[in-house]
Amino acid sequence: MKNRLFAEIDNAPLVLFRIFLGFLLACECFGAIATGWVKENMVTPQVTFSHIGMQWLQPLPGYGMYYYFVIMGLLGLMVMAGFKYRFSIGLFTVMWAGSYFVQKTSYNNHYYLLMLVCLIMFFLPAHRYASVDAVRNPRIKKLTMPAWCSWVMIVQVTIVYFFATIAKFYPGWLDGTFTKNLLERAVTNTTLHNIFIQKWFYLFIAYAGIAFDLLVVPLLLFKKTRTIAFVASLIFHLFNSITLQIGIFPFFALSFVVFFYPPEKIRKIFFRKKPPVIQGNTTYEYKNILYCFFIPYIIIQLILPLRHHLIKGDVLWTEEGHRLSWRMMLRNRNGHTHFKVIDKATGKELFYPINHRLTAKQRNGMVTKPDMIWQTAQLIKQEFNAQGKEVAVYADSHASINMGPYHRLIDHKTDLASAKWDYFSHCDWILLYDKNGNIIK
Incomplete structure (x- = not known):
């Protein structure tokens, strides 16, 4: 296992992902301005709903948030080009985290995933080929990377899909109620609407969602099923993009596919002039980053989505432990x-x-x-x-x-001005109910 983690492999997947990521970061930031998202969520509001504990974090006054997103968009282009890579991806990560924690009126899981992936990319050597940095400083140019760089990304996307699958096993999803409601609102075309509200269709979508989240990573890992899984991913994410209009996320999710294909294949398709690498060598470069950062990071990522199980009540009702848990498009x-x-x-x-x-x-x-x-x-x-x-x-x-x-939902006899928010357990002023609809004392 150790030899496999530290085996030198072609760094084409990581380099290509950097280029995709930088482009998508720029699209997200400039698009947020163009579509009015920044205005609606950070300029127009008189007050903001920052994440609890981060109330000190507030939007910049006046037109400040427009400049803020322009800077992030430019940083995305710098990441794409591999120009001052550590600085650009590092600053973008900090700034994106600020925009994520400053408001939750438009909370979206892909904003959180974007923050995590940018954090991961800060520690990976994604700028050592096909980058301005490598042209300006040929000494950093390299054709390979340790195999664990790909596996870190694979583990991250596996965690997302796994917990998204588990979250769907509740009555409102299994009987198609949620998917029916979602499709009814998302589609305005009369013909499509009449199809989408058919029971067979919304049940198919519900169970196809479970099957996709559960199986896509295992199928991508095996050569015989990899292309089938990729085509299924393409259909799944394009369907979501068209019907749900969720910005860059479908394309962001598709970009992870590069880590599942053999690096040599990615090189031949996207970097034809890149020399092939010698197989069989091992490199322990960056091993301290793997041991000191990524292993603790993965453990934390496995724990966070489980925390709602330790809090009294159903997270679907109380929302306690809902965020940072990959409970996506669920209710x-x-x-x-x-x-x-x-x-x-x-x-x-x-x-x-x-x-x-x-x-x-x-x-x-x-x-x-x-x-x-x-x-x-x-x-x-x-x-x-x-x-x-x-x-x-x-x-x-x-x-x-x-x-x-x-x-x-809330105990109307509780003075919320004096009530405390409990970060780690249930807030008693959020009412709980049994299966018969009776309040649990």
């Missing part, structure tokens, strides 16, 4: 939340202009998510405190999962 949440603000000194109810303070998108995202409801209560508390008033904030909140029955 619909609908509901409503109304806040009651009481002046503690007088006992009188106070008006808070929530429709003015939060955008429509922020309100729609907040009303069914306990963490964002709690953050809104904290915001209300802070703003009244600034006026010299101490207040209690109560939430009358009801939610529904996958168009199912509505239940009260």
Whole structure:
């Protein structure tokens, strides 16, 4: 095993992935400006829902976030070209992490994956061929890399697909409820809509999703099934791109395929002028990075998606442990939340202009998510405190999962202004229910 990990292999897959990645990073950042995503999520809002614990992280004022994304887009092009690679991928990773943690109104798992992959790429020698750096400094030019560089990427994508598969084994997915609701909203064409709402079709999509997530990596690993798996990936991700319109993610996911094909084949197709490498040598270059960074990193990646099992309640309802767990495109949440603000000194109810303070998108995202409801209560508390008033904030909140029955989500008798957010266990003010719909005390 040790010899296989440190065997010298052609670095063509890693170099090609760097080029793909840099291009996609630039597309994501410039596209976020062009489509209005930056404006909608970081410029227009008066307040932001940063990840809990990172409230100090706020968008730049004025047009600052446009410049921020332009810089990230340029860094993506630098990564693509392999120009000042460590600096460009390192700075992009930090800046992307900032844009990820600063808001969660438009939370998306592929933003998280992008952050992780950029972090991985910072430690890999992806700039040692077909790069400006290698032209400017021929001493760094190299045709090979240790085999574990490919395996790190394979392990990362395996973790994503594995936990995405496990998450789908719940009634709302297995009976096709979620896929039916998703396809109904995603497709406007009448003919396609009539097909997509057929039971046989949305059940097929539901179970095809499970089969794909479960089998795609094993099938890519074996020579006899690799091309079949690649074609299936192409169909799966293009279907998602067309129907769900989820930006670069389908193409980002497809780019990992380069690590599953023999490096020599990637070289022959994409780098025909690149000399072949001598097989059988081993290199222990970068071994400390493997042992000191990547092994702990992989362990953490295996633990994070399991943490919701240690928290009381169903994560599908409570959302506790939902993020960073590869629970992708899994459920619909609908509901409503109304806040009651009481002046503690007088006992009188106070008006808070929530429709003015939060955008429509922020309100729609907040009303069914306990963490964002709690953050809104904290915001209300802070703003009244600034006026010299101490207040209690109560939430009358009801939610529904996958168009199912509505239940009260938050204990309406709990003062959320005084309540604490528990990072590692269940917050008691998030109500739990048994199978009969009765509140669990």
